[in-house]
Amino acid sequence: MDFSLEVVALVIFVIAVVFVFKTINVVPQQHAWVVERLGKYHATLAPGLNIVIPFVDRIAYKHVLKEIPLDVPPQVCITRDNTQLQVDGILYYQVTDAMRASYGASNYVQAITQLAQTTLRSVIGKMELDKTFEERDHINTTIVNAIDESAANWGVKVLRYEIKDLTPPAEILHSMQRQITAEREKRALIAASEGRRQEQINIASGEREASIARSEGERQASINRAQGEASAIVALAEASATALRQVGAAVREPGGEAAMNLRVAEHYVDAFGKLAKTNNAIIVPANLGEMSGLIASALQIVKTQK
Known part of the structure; x- marks a missing residue:
């Protein structure tokens, strides 16, 4: 018991x-x-x-209720220019209404995955191949907007979609590589030609500036020489004028005229001697004994000048 x-x-x-x-x-x-x-x-x-x-x-x-990443399986999409493109992406979602997530869809994860794939094929089909690489942000935004509108009935909020990889066929990849190589070679040739053009411009500009500088230097040198010669002429003229004024003052003094006559006679005799040495013909006075005639002639010249 x-x-x-x-x-x-x-x-x-x-x-x-x-x-x-x-x-x-x-x-x-x-x-x-x-x-x-x-x-x-x-x-x-x-x-x-x-x-x-x-x-x-x-x-x-x-x-x-946390943010959950969902890997969307890769799929083959056809672009507007009939090129096959394998696209791989990842989707981020969050459950916002537990009741709708339980009863709104039998499998909301599978539903949003399928909707992401179909929307992606539709968006890629409207673009050309080159645009798909440039418009990733536009593709991601379009997919998020399309899925989020439908996922609201399933109690799920689609936060963002990111394309992980865009893989075109191997032939397209080779063609794109050749195109990129050709474009880079073209840019290199253009850059080289622009460099040569700029080099020639710089050389011509340098030569022009050097020529201008040389001409300015020559012009300034000519001006300086002319100014120097003019200054020398003015200085010589002033010196001659000063000497003449001094000579005139000396002549007016007592005994100055006699000294002047003697000086002129000496110069006359000296000049006559030099003239006799430098010429082939010998110049002599008619009467060598009368040197006083030379002095008298010199004095006569001085009186005439006076």
Whole structure:
């Protein structure tokens, strides 16, 4: 009898423990649990301690409210110019309504994945191959807007879509590489020709400036020489004028005229001697003994000048 009571007590204890565990539920942060009561949606449990009725309520769905990355499988898209392009992307989404995420779609992850692929094919099909590499931001924005409108009914918010890789066929890659190489060679040739052109311009400009500088230097040198010669002539004239004034003053003094006559006679004789030495013909006076005739002639010249 005592053994039976112990078994019953143990069973009651186990049932009580199970009842407590079924009643008390602790929901982690950034999680949402959907509770069904007798098979019908009843409530969404928020993070923290929650109490439910055992065997009447059950936790039907558990959702993570964090941002979740979803790898979209690669697919082949055809561009507007009929080029096959393999596109690989990644989608970021977040559950915003746990009830809709539970009952809005049987599998919202698969739904948004398929919608991302179909939208991507549609957007790529409207672009040419070259534009697909340039318009990545436009492609990402278009896909997010298209998916987010439909995903709102599933309790999911699509945050962003990023293209990881765009892979054209090998032949297209080789053609693009050749085109890039040709374009770079073209830019190199243009740059070299521009460099030569600028070099020639610089050389011509340098020569022109050097020629101008030389002509300016020659002009200034001519001016300086002319000014020097003019200054020399003026100085010589002033010196001659000063000498003449001094000579005239000396002549007016007592005995000055006689000294002047003697000086003129000496110069006359000296000039006559030099003239006789430098000419082939010998010039002599008619009477060599009368040197006084030379002096008299010199004096006569001086009187005439006076």
